[in-house]
Amino acid sequence: MNALPARLRAALVAADFTYDAVADLLGPLAHSALSRNETTPGLRAATGGSPVETLTRLFLLQAPVSRAEAERALPGLLDELSAQGIVEQTVGEVGARLDVRPYAAPHDDDPGDLWIVSDLTPGLDGSANRVGTDHVLGISPASTSLAQQTLPAPVGRSLDLGTGCGVQALHLARHSGSVVATDVNKRALWMTRFNVALNEIDNVDVREGSFFEPVAGETFDLIATNPPFVISPATGERLVYRDSGMPGDRVVEHIVRASPDLLAPGGWCQVLANWVIARDLPWEERLGAWVDESCEAFVVQREVLDPAAYVELWLKDAGLHGAAGYGERYDTWLSWFDEQGIEGVGFGWINLRKSATGPSDFLEWPYDVEQPIAPAIGEWATARDLLAAAPDISAARLLTRSDVRQESAGAPGGDDPETIVVRQQRGLRRARQVDTVEAALLGACDGDLTIGQILAAVAQILERDEAELRATYLPVVAELVREGFLTAG
Numbered sequence: 001m002n003a004l005p006a007r008l009r010a011a012l013v014a015a016d017f018t019y020d021a022v023a024d025l026l027g028p029l030a031h032s033a034l035s036r037n038e039t040t041p042g043l044r045a046a047t048g049g050s051p052v053e054t055l056t057r058l059f060l061l062q063a064p065v066s067r068a069e070a071e072r073a074l075p076g077l078l079d080e081l082s083a084q085g086i087v088e089q090t091v092g093e094v095g096a097r098l099d100v101r102p103y104a105a106p107h108d109d110d111p112g113d114l115w116i117v118s119d120l121t122p123g124l125d126g127s128a129n130r131v132g133t134d135h136v137l138g139i140s141p142a143s144t145s146l147a148q149q150t151l152p153a154p155v156g157r158s159l160d161l162g163t164g165c166g167v168q169a170l171h172l173a174r175h176s177g178s179v180v181a182t183d184v185n186k187r188a189l190w191m192t193r194f195n196v197a198l199n200e201i202d203n204v205d206v207r208e209g210s211f212f213e214p215v216a217g218e219t220f221d222l223i224a225t226n227p228p229f230v231i232s233p234a235t236g237e238r239l240v241y242r243d244s245g246m247p248g249d250r251v252v253e254h255i256v257r258a259s260p261d262l263l264a265p266g267g268w269c270q271v272l273a274n275w276v277i278a279r280d281l282p283w284e285e286r287l288g289a290w291v292d293e294s295c296e297a298f299v300v301q302r303e304v305l306d307p308a309a310y311v312e313l314w315l316k317d318a319g320l321h322g323a324a325g326y327g328e329r330y331d332t333w334l335s336w337f338d339e340q341g342i343e344g345v346g347f348g349w350i351n352l353r354k355s356a357t358g359p360s361d362f363l364e365w366p367y368d369v370e371q372p373i374a375p376a377i378g379e380w381a382t383a384r385d386l387l388a389a390a391p392d393i394s395a396a397r398l399l400t401r402s403d404v405r406q407e408s409a410g411a412p413g414g415d416d417p418e419t420i421v422v423r424q425q426r427g428l429r430r431a432r433q434v435d436t437v438e439a440a441l442l443g444a445c446d447g448d449l450t451i452g453q454i455l456a457a458v459a460q461i462l463e464r465d466e467a468e469l470r471a472t473y474l475p476v477v478a479e480l481v482r483e484g485f486l487t488a489g
Helices: 004-014 019-035 040-045 051-060 067-073 078-083 141-149 167-173 186-198 250-262 283-288 307-317 326-340 374-389 436-444 451-462 466-482
Strands: 087-089 093-096 098-104 113-119 155-161 176-183 204-208 220-225 263-278 296-305 342-353 361-364 398-400 404-409 419-424 431-434 486-488
Touching (some): 004 098, 004 186, 019 040, 019 098, 051 067, 051 093, 051 098, 067 078, 067 093, 078 087, 093 098, 113 186, 141 167, 141 263, 141 374, 155 167, 167 176, 167 204, 167 220, 176 186, 176 220, 186 204, 220 250, 250 263, 263 283, 283 296, 283 361, 296 374, 307 326, 342 374, 374 466, 374 486, 404 436, 436 451, 436 466, 451 466
Parallel strands (some): 155 176, 155 220, 176 204, 296 361
Antiparallel strands (some): 087 093, 098 113, 263 342
16 A cells, blocks of 8 residues: 555546635636535536546546546555555446545645545435445544644644544644554544555554553643543444444544543643433533543533434434335334433533642533634633733733624613623634623723733723622723733733
C-alpha cells in the first residue's frame, strides 16, 4: 500500500477533485440533494466525462463509469485500487467499493484540501442501508461537529480516541506536534493509515486497541473523541462505529472518569456524546458526579430526545426501519429504557480541562451558535482564568466584548425602556436581560476605568448608595465575565 496513496493523491490533484471544485460542478441544487442522500440531480450535473466529473460519479454518486473514463481519471491505478478493494472492475465498467471523498479543512492560510477514504455512504436514493458490523463511517455531521468543537491551538501531543476513518487525526495533525489515533476496528485502522499517507501527513501514530489501553501511562495535551455512544439494550446487534457494548451511557462516563489520568496539566479532553437523562435526577448532577476534582468541565446540552424519537433515529440509522422484526426491536428498546428509568437522552459537548479554577459549568443551550464553536470554548476557559486571577473584581479593568449589542423594548413614546437585553453576535450568542445599572456598566467598560470606579460613578448619577451597589453588582460583574459579555482590558 505504501506507494498507492501517493499515486492516488497525484491523480486526485491532477483531476482537481477538491471540495470546492465538486461543489462548483454540482451546483447548489445537486450539492444539497447529495447531502440528503439523493443522487439524481448530481448525475444530471456531472455528464461531461472530465476527470473531476468521472470521480464525482464514481465515488460520491456511486454510479458505475466506463473503464475508459476511469482510466483517464485514475491513470495506471485501476488494478491496484481493485486489489485494495477501493474499486471493482468488470469488462467495460468500474464501480466504487469504497468512498474517496474530497474534504475541506482550512487551517491558518492552508485551504485544507484533504481526501478521506471510508466505506460507501449507505442508503443513497432510498436504497436499503444495512451496514456491516465493522462499517467505517466517513465524513458525517458528528465528525464535523467534533472538529468544530476541538480547540485548534498548537499543542504537543494529541489523542484521537476511536479514530474511525481518521478524519479527526487529520485535523489534529495540523496543530499538534504528534498525534496518536486508536481504534478497535481493524478496517478503520487500515483506512486511517491509508488516509494519513494519502494526505501526506507524517506525525500520526495509528494503534490498535480498546479505549485508553493502547496509550496506558502516556499523557496528552488534547484528547478528542466521538465515541460509540448509542444507548441501547444488549441484544447482540452491535455496530462498532456507534455501539460500545457497554450498558447505558457507561462509555461516556468511562471516558470522562479515565481521561484526567492521561491529561497533562492544562490539557483538554473534548467529547461529542449523548447521555442518559434519568427520572428524578437533574442531568447536570448526574454528569457532574463523573468529573474528577482535578478537572473542570464545560458541558453544553444541545438537544434532548424522548425515548421513542431516540429509538427511531438509531433503528433507521442501522437500516432497520421497515425490516422484519422492526416492531419487536422497537418495543424491546423502549421497554429497556423504561426499566432503566430513562426519560430522555441528551446530546451535546463535554469539555474537560485539567485545571481547578472553580466549579464545572453545565449549560442547556439548544439555540443557534456560531461555528466553529471552539473559540467560544476557549473563551470560557479564559474567563475562568481571569476571575481566578482577580480575587477583587472591583479593581479589574474590563472590556465589553465588541460583538455585544443592546436591544431596548417599551411602549411607543415612553421615557424609559421596559426591558433591556444585551446579546452576543458571535460564539454561543448568549442573551441576557439587564437592568439600568448593568447596562450602564457594560456601556462604560472600555478598559480605562476599574469596575469600582464605574460603580462609584453610576451610584452618583443614579443617586444610589455606592456600598449597596457594590454589594449587589460585583457578583453580577463576575457573571458577565463568566458568560463572556466582559473580557480582560
